[in-house]
Amino acid sequence: MGKLNLQVNLGGLAMKNPVTTASGTFGFGLEFAPFIDLARLGAIVVKGTTLEPREGNATPRMAETPAGMLNAIGLQNPGVDAFLRDYLPPLREIETPVIVNLSGNSVDDYGRLASILDGADSVAALEVNISCPNVKQGGIQFGTLPASAAAVTRSVRENTKKPVIVKLSPNVTDITEMARAVVDAGADALALINTLLGMDIDIRTRRPVLANIFGGLSGPAVKPVALRMIYQVHKAVKVPILGMGGIMNGQDAIAFLLAGATAIAVGTANFTNPRATMDILDGIGEYCIREGVRDVNELIGAAH
Amino acid sequence: MPTQKTSSINSSAVLADAVILSQEELKAGFFRLVLAAPELARRCQPGQFVQVRVSDGVAPLLPRPISIHSFDGELGILSLLYHVAGQGTGKLSRLPAGESLRIWGPLGKGWSLPENLTDGSAAMPAYVDIDKEKTLPVFVAGGIGIAPLPPLAKAWRNAGSEALLLYGARSAGQIVTVDEFTAMGVDVRIATEDGSAGVTGRVTELLKELDRKGKEPLLYVCGPKPMLQAVAQLADERGWLCQVSLEERMCCGLGACLSCVCKKKTDDQKEGGKGWTHAKVCTDGPVFWSREVVWNG
Numbered sequence: 001m002g003k004l005n006l007q008v009n010l011g012g013l014a015m016k017n018p019v020t021t022a023s024g025t026f027g028f029g030l031e032f033a034p035f036i037d038l039a040r041l042g043a044i045v046v047k048g049t050t051l052e053p054r055e056g057n058a059t060p061r062m063a064e065t066p067a068g069m070l071n072a073i074g075l076q077n078p079g080v081d082a083f084l085r086d087y088l089p090p091l092r093e094i095e096t097p098v099i100v101n102l103s104g105n106s107v108d109d110y111g112r113l114a115s116i117l118d119g120a121d122s123v124a125a126l127e128v129n130i131s132c133p134n135v136k137q138g139g140i141q142f143g144t145l146p147a148s149a150a151a152v153t154r155s156v157r158e159n160t161k162k163p164v165i166v167k168l169s170p171n172v173t174d175i176t177e178m179a180r181a182v183v184d185a186g187a188d189a190l191a192l193i194n195t196l197l198g199m200d201i202d203i204r205t206r207r208p209v210l211a212n213i214f215g216g217l218s219g220p221a222v223k224p225v226a227l228r229m230i231y232q233v234h235k236a237v238k239v240p241i242l243g244m245g246g247i248m249n250g251q252d253a254i255a256f257l258l259a260g261a262t263a264i265a266v267g268t269a270n271f272t273n274p275r276a277t278m279d280i281l282d283g284i285g286e287y288c289i290r291e292g293v294r295d296v297n298e299l300i301g302a303a304h
Numbered sequence: 305m306p307t308q309k310t311s312s313i314n315s316s317a318v319l320a321d322a323v324i325l326s327q328e329e330l331k332a333g334f335f336r337l338v339l340a341a342p343e344l345a346r347r348c349q350p351g352q353f354v355q356v357r358v359s360d361g362v363a364p365l366l367p368r369p370i371s372i373h374s375f376d377g378e379l380g381i382l383s384l385l386y387h388v389a390g391q392g393t394g395k396l397s398r399l400p401a402g403e404s405l406r407i408w409g410p411l412g413k414g415w416s417l418p419e420n421l422t423d424g425s426a427a428m429p430a431y432v433d434i435d436k437e438k439t440l441p442v443f444v445a446g447g448i449g450i451a452p453l454p455p456l457a458k459a460w461r462n463a464g465s466e467a468l469l470l471y472g473a474r475s476a477g478q479i480v481t482v483d484e485f486t487a488m489g490v491d492v493r494i495a496t497e498d499g500s501a502g503v504t505g506r507v508t509e510l511l512k513e514l515d516r517k518g519k520e521p522l523l524y525v526c527g528p529k530p531m532l533q534a535v536a537q538l539a540d541e542r543g544w545l546c547q548v549s550l551e552e553r554m555c556c557g558l559g560a561c562l563s564c565v566c567k568k569k570t571d572d573q574k575e576g577g578k579g580w581t582h583a584k585v586c587t588d589g590p591v592f593w594s595r596e597v598v599w600n601g
Binding site: 024025026027031032033034035047055056059060061062063064066067068069071073076219220248268270271272273274275 | 364552
């Protein structure tokens with residue numbers, strides 16, 4: 001058997017393998033450098049970035065749930081200028097494409113951010129966050145109405161030549177309607193799923209656990225929902241999908257590829273195992289060798 | 305206010321499958337776990353913590369951040385002291401010697417010591433100009449907050465300094481590892497809320513009666529947040545330097561997820577700033593100077 005091909009193409013972004021990181025779970029990349037070889041990743045998706053710095057929500061911002069967790073960080077980030085100045089330069093040293101996740105308060109904000117990031121050579125692609133459940137603006141309202149999702153996508157598309165990946169919210173009735181709207185507006189790829197809106201209540205204090213009351217549910221608990229939505233969207237549109245939602249190991253990642261994902265992002269698993277991305281990458285390779293798969297692209301959508 | 309260099313990356317952290325050498329219940333619900341993890345133990349500094357993965361599966365899903373109670377780089381061992389608070393620590397307490405446990409660390413920025421007090425190998429940065437001859441280190445613990453203090457006490461005692469432990473708990477049943485401090489020659493005072501050991505009352509009562517021995521107290525505090533706040537306020541009133549070890553709900557422990565933030569004062573008010581920023585307890589702390597912390601709000 002010849003050499004195994006793990007290279008994939010995510011809407012114009014060439015990746016040496018399908019493994020990326022989910023925004024918000026991997027900081028700006030270097031936080032995990034003591035544990036993994038960042039150069040082995042297919043891409044690094046960094047923390048959500050906004051035009052201005054944000055302090056995010058009050059604590060508690062996190063709650064553990066059965067097979068999952070809720071977060072309500074609220075897009076805490078240093079702002080795009082500080083990102084380009086302080087956080088991007090060290091990432092340039094690593095031979096891994098950097099995908100910047102961006103978020104705004106208005107359609108215009110998204111366009112401005114796209115324009116600023118378009119000028120940064122070492123940003124390989126943009127992931128447009130229209131689905132953060134934890135901020136009043138710049139979040140979920142763009143991601144739950146097809147018209148506003150399309151307007152945001154168009155605004156980004158008009159301001160960058162880089163691949164545009166639009167991250168969809170699962171908190172909608174029909175995910176395929178959202179997918180079609182943003183693809184028609186110029187998305188090169190789709191990322192799904194973002195977190196599911198949830199909450200927990202402390203029965204001792206009789207109060208919601210999170211200061212923000214609601215938060216985004218992630219982890220193994222959401223995997224069946226993510227797989228279903230990726231399966232549906234793969235059927236509905238032609239663009240590649242970056243799949244995520246509770247991927248904990250190589251077998252999970254394979255299931256996402258089979259459902260229709262071209263690449264996968266590791267999120268909550270980074271918290272349970274700082275080497276998770278490497279173990280998942282190894283797991284994909286081992287599966288391919290065991291199953292006689294020569295090219296990982298053979299697996300994409302093979303469950304259909 | 306002392307200035308503080310912060311690093312948001314734990315560049316010395318390692319991942320280890322640590323073998324459990326012993327697991328001992330010191331008092332009801334209070335456990336000491338001794339682990340063999342040579343590479344990790346070699347890198348520890350006082351006040352740091354490790355992330356402990358209690359399960360291989362999804363329950364509990366997240367690792368538990370636990371203070372490093374002691375470490376010995378030469379022997380390659382470290383110990384953790386913890387109180388069973390829920391599902392995770394409950395499961396941890398049932399793991400027997402011989403099992404291995406996935407841990408990563410050492411994490412976070414620990415206690416600050418005077419530069420002239422550390423040996424070269426510890427490479428402890430000096431954040432504040434202190435003359436150790438004129439300083440009385442006072443360790444203030446509430447309940448399981450005793451956990452990260454022994455390596456700190458050891459560092460001061462190895463340098464020949466007098467040292468004091470003020471230890472508060474609800475009752476005698478929650479007083480653990482005092483003998484470790486007395487064996488080091490630390491002067492120990494105890495307060496319990498029910499009066500079952502030491503003086504009756506809270507640890508702040510001990511602090512109010514502090515015999516300063518002609519020296520300037522430097523407080524190192526770990527315990528529940530109301531206690532930290534009360535001690536910090538007292539330190540502020542008396543003009544004493546005070547470091548506090550904070551706790552927040554945590555996921556990664558690496559500065560990536562931003563779950564565990566606290567409000568830290570900034571100097572930007574003159575420029576119209578709000579005067580605080582969200583600092584990461586996991587990597588900017590867990591130890592902060594008490595005067596840097598915004599306690600209310």
